Amino acid sequence: MKILLSGAKGQLGKELTRRLKGTDFFATDAAEMDITDQPATLKIMNTYRPDAVIHCAAYTNVDGAEENGETAYKINAIGAQNVAAGCLQCGAKLVYVSTDYVFDGTLGRAYSEFDQPNPQSIYGKSKLAGEMLTRHILNRLFIVRTSWLYGDGNNFVRTMLKLGKERDTLRVVNDQYGCPTSTQDLAEAILALIRTEHYGIYHAANTGVTTWYDFAKKIFELAGLNRVKVLPQTTEQLARPAPRPLYSPLDNMLLRLTVGAVMRPWEEALKEYLAQQT
Numbered sequence: 001m002k003i004l005l006s007g008a009k010g011q012l013g014k015e016l017t018r019r020l021k022g023t024d025f026f027a028t029d030a031a032e033m034d035i036t037d038q039p040a041t042l043k044i045m046n047t048y049r050p051d052a053v054i055h056c057a058a059y060t061n062v063d064g065a066e067e068n069g070e071t072a073y074k075i076n077a078i079g080a081q082n083v084a085a086g087c088l089q090c091g092a093k094l095v096y097v098s099t100d101y102v103f104d105g106t107l108g109r110a111y112s113e114f115d116q117p118n119p120q121s122i123y124g125k126s127k128l129a130g131e132m133l134t135r136h137i138l139n140r141l142f143i144v145r146t147s148w149l150y151g152d153g154n155n156f157v158r159t160m161l162k163l164g165k166e167r168d169t170l171r172v173v174n175d176q177y178g179c180p181t182s183t184q185d186l187a188e189a190i191l192a193l194i195r196t197e198h199y200g201i202y203h204a205a206n207t208g209v210t211t212w213y214d215f216a217k218k219i220f221e222l223a224g225l226n227r228v229k230v231l232p233q234t235t236e237q238l239a240r241p242a243p244r245p246l247y248s249p250l251d252n253m254l255l256r257l258t259v260g261a262v263m264r265p266w267e268e269a270l271k272e273y274l275a276q277q278t
């Protein structure tokens with residue numbers, strides 16, 4: 001199976017690149033395939049003619065999207081539409097990676113694939129628009145929603161490790177709940193799905209639920225930075241530009257029911273990730 005990756009220099013893209021090494025695959029980022037440039041995207045896809053595309057490219061600055069809404073829609077919605085058009089042209093399957101931020105966080109339990117999205121932020125709205133546009137174009141489509149992602153790149157774990165070395169006390173939000181997810185485990189789930197014909201919407205997150213506050217405490221505990229004192233803070237006190245869902249854990253129901261994949265608890269994945277950091 002020939003696989004083309006978009007956004008290959010991002011966190012998830014790097015992990016997939018690592019796993020696909022030695023196979024017939026083509027890694028692209030904005031320099032090779034700017035997904036907002038439709039003719040260029042169609043041309044590259046028509047030249048390589050993949051059997052499957054894993055679309056990791058995205059505008060992921062959640063707060064930045066509140067000010068740069070048009071850029072967020074251009075990349076997350078129109079860009080995804082261009083990639084889907086390229087897939088249609090060469091008969092490729094598509095994996096569109098989406099987010100728990102398509103939900104409003106008011107349900108009071110983990111979201112399954114059958115729950116209704118209602119994004120509150122521009123980022124969440126633009127990602128949901130990408131879901132809808134790709135669905136209009138393709139039947140052979142996997143929409144894979146994930147959350148609180150960390151891998152090789154800027155992410156919460158690396159930020160905490162950096163701040164933990166510089167400071168003795170940190171304030172972290174303790175009223176947002178979700179599922180921290182390792183790019184290693186997400187990449188494995190995507191590569192299992194893509195070899196099947198079980199098209200549809202999937203949630204793929206490490207299991208268990210936590211807050212950013214307890215996540216930070218676990219990072220310091222596992223990293224041996226026990227001297228760092230973590231203090232709780234509310235979302236209101238933090239006052240970030242973009243609204244975030246307060247309770248958006250993802251239930252991976254369809255992964256369990258179709259490919260039988262069970263993702264590990266977030267603490268186990270975090271432990272492995274921290275052991276790999278130097």
Ligand SMILES: NC(=O)c1ccc[n+]([C@@H]2O[C@H](COP(=O)([O-])OP(=O)(O)OC[C@H]3O[C@@H](n4cnc5c(N)ncnc54)[C@H](OP(=O)(O)O)[C@@H]3O)[C@@H](O)[C@H]2O)c1
Pocket residue numbers: 006007008009010011012013029030031033034035036055056057058059060075079097098099100127146147148149150153
């Ligand atoms: N990070 C999270 O916590 C999180 C949570 C839930 C879902 N997701 C979703 O998971 C996916 C992967 O996220 P990630 O954390 O790996 O993202 P990331 O690290 O921000 O990587 C995104 C990549 O896309 C590239 N890109 C941006 N605009 C592009 C364009 N016009 N054409 C081609 N490439 C472009 C970026 O390049 P530049 O860096 O040069 O802009 C970057 O290499 C995304 O769909 C994201 O929405 C992420």
